Amino acid sequence: MPRWLRISLWSFGGIALAVLVTVVISLYLLLQPGRFTAMLQSQAGQAGLDLNLASPASPTLFPRPALELQGLTLSAKGASMPILLAARGRLQLPWRALLGNETVISRLEIDSPRVDLDALQAWLSALPPRTETTLPEIPRIDAGVRITRGSLVRGNEMLLNDVAVDAGSLIPGQPFPLTISARSADGTPLQLRLSATPRVKGEALRLENIELHLAQGNTLTLQLTGEARWHGAADASLKLSGKLDHADAGIYDTSLVLTPANQIDPLLLAVKLDGPDNHADLRLPPLALADWWSQLSHPQGPRLGVPPGTGTADIAKLEAGGVVVEGLSIKAGVEPPPPAPTKNASKPAPARKSQ
Structure with a gap:
């Protein structure tokens, strides 16, 4: 191989390696995994929950920007039993999240989550009672949700398995689709499909x-x-x-x-x-x-x-x-009394004598 060709190949390889390292560093700096995980942990904390990851989030760029999450644990503050355990999660991000500091999630995907109904009920019962009667605004949730291979348990008892959830974005004035499928403990397939358009009219949520x-x-x-x-x-x-x-x-x-x-x-x-x-x-x-x-x-x-x-x-x-x-x-309860007979009601005919 001529010397000039070897030099060219080495130069090209060095440039390609430098570009690759630059892309990886830029990807990490642009995505800033820490700010997205901090946002999720902050939102969980506002609801009295602790969100932990087994390892730091890792960024990917193709086919679209995303953050890979490993080992998710969601539990009520101070509780020993977690509400949710999941093997993996994925946050899909819009391209505009790379071009600025806007912390936006376009889709949340969770693989193999396990939800404990007892822990969930304990967290719900510990929430402070709502005293306000005014209607809050409809939250705008641009992130769709996709859950695969989930399970719902109560302690060691399996209630539902093979749970799959697919939900669109929650935006006022636009149809919100939700699909849930699962199998009961005896293997019976269950499916729920719901579509509704939320909006506020006359100080009421409709x-x-x-x-x-x-x-x-x-x-x-x-x-x-x-x-x-x-x-x-x-x-x-x-x-x-x-x-x-x-x-x-x-x-x-x-x-x-x-x-x-x-x-x-x-x-x-x-x-x-x-x-x-x-x-x-x-x-x-x-x-x-x-x-x-x-x-x-x-x-x-x-x-x-x-x-x-x-x-x-x-x-x-x-x-x-x-x-x-x-x-x-x-x-059950008190039955309404029968209507009173009217004055013009016909009298019953007398019984015929047997021959």
């Missing part, structure tokens, strides 16, 4: 054009549409209607109506189901019902009692947990 699709394997499908409104505290309303399709029982007309609390009545949810052999017309107070449900898992033992609510239900056949109940009839 969810317009709600489309809800819920499926349990090939057996049950629920499709509802409607809208919701929230003005703070228990001043909330909801109207959803649609169809419940059960492969073994038929198709049912279904409606959910939530009426806001007032000085006399609490927040009430009216549930109606009408179809072949099964009918239900129930009025349930969600807050009291949630408190009753929490008593079933009381640390000192379940506290049994009659669930709150009024209404009627006639169910031909009910299967739950391997138990089959047929001809179930429920009457």
Whole structure:
């Protein structure tokens, strides 16, 4: 090989190496992984949470700017049991994040997260009660979320596995899509698809054009549409209607109506189901019902009692947990008295004498 060619090759290799080192250093300086992890830890701290990483975030540039996170742990401050454990995470960043100091995340991806329901409930119960009744502004969340191979547990008990979540950006006035799929402990596939447009009108948060699709394997499908409104505290309303399709029982007309609390009545949810052999017309107070449900898992033992609510239900056949109940009839609360007979009501005809 001629001497001039060797010199040229060595020069080219040196230049390429220098460019590569410059790109790596520039990438680290431009992305500044520390500021993004500090932002996440700061936001977690404001909610009373601690976010820790097993190793510092590592930046990548192609196919788009991103930060790779390893060994995520999210727990309540001072708690021994973490709420979330995840093997890996990835923060996708817009190109404008490299051109300035704007700390913006376009998408958050989490792989193999494990969420402990007991730890989550303990953190939620420790939060200070909200006393304000004014409506906060809708938070603008430009970052979409993608979760793969997740699991939901309660201690050592598996509740859901193979959990996948895909959510778009939360921007007022634009449709917000959410898709969740999972498998129950017995392997039954579950799927939830939700789409709604959030906006503020008349000092109230509204969810317009709600489309809800819920499926349990090939057996049950629920499709509802409607809208919701929230003005703070228990001043909330909801109207959803649609169809419940059960492969073994038929198709049912279904409606959910939530009426806001007032000085006399609490927040009430009216549930109606009408179809072949099964009918239900129930009025349930969600807050009291949630408190009753929490008593079933009381640390000192379940506290049994009659669930709150009024209404009627006639169910031909009910299967739950391997138990089959047929001809179930429920009457809860005080039934309205029958209408009084009118003066012009016809008298019953006298019985005929047998021949």
